[in-house]
Amino acid sequence: MPRDKRLFARLDLDYADHPKISRLSDAAFRAHVEMILYSRKYKTDGHIPQRFAKRVASEALSELLANDDESPSLIDLGNGTYLLHGYADMNETREEIDRRAQANSRNGRAGGIAKAQSAKPVAKRTASESLSEKGGENVAETETETETETETHVAERDDVRSLCTLLADLIEKNGSKRPTIGKTWLDAARLMLDKDGRDATKAANLIRWSQDSTFWKATILSMPKFREQYDKLRLQALREHEEKSTRRDPDAWMNS
Structure with a gap:
């Protein structure tokens, strides 16, 4: 089964x-x-x-x-x-899960190399040896979580996918080569929402602002870079908004 x-x-x-x-x-x-x-x-x-x-x-x-x-x-x-x-x-932390996945991946590669290099017939094992190996395989199967499964869950999230697509669309619209939305982009968007606690709507608005900025559109060319610079972008966008409001009403700061 x-x-x-x-x-x-x-x-x-x-x-x-x-x-x-x-x-x-x-x-x-x-x-x-x-x-x-x-x-x-x-x-x-x-x-x-x-x-x-x-x-x-x-x-x-x-x-x-x-x-x-x-x-x-x-x-x-x-x-x-x-x-x-x-x-x-x-429950396992992200670091523990990733470390286990990497270990399983290394063990799998090592096992594949060993099988490829082996040319000698395998000796018949005793019943106890076979039972022991079978048990070990079952444990490994039960605890293994592939990176592909995790990537699938992230890729299926509409909020993560939409933010990545928005940034890629605007980068392309600005004349740059359209970036590939891969695992690195998806992970950065997910961590920005889940770990950093960013609001998806505000993040989307900040992406639009960054790609309208003469300076930032040449700097923010990937989702990891956007996540890294999020606070700088937010503060500069806020300052720009406040300056525009003050120009419209010079005394606005006195009434805030």
């Missing part, structure tokens, strides 16, 4: 009985589980962006932020994002 290639998150068997969880309403309980699944799916290490948190009813969000005096299930980071308390204690 082929291995189930879907991704899975981990929950303690006593999860529902934990004092912090058992007192939650049904809506807050569901919201907490959905946040755990979201973080595992997109490898955010327990960080929940504001755009996802907005899907949760305010009452449920308040419950998760206050279901324990010292260690509530959800922590407000103060920049529009939240953090799931204890997420990394139960």
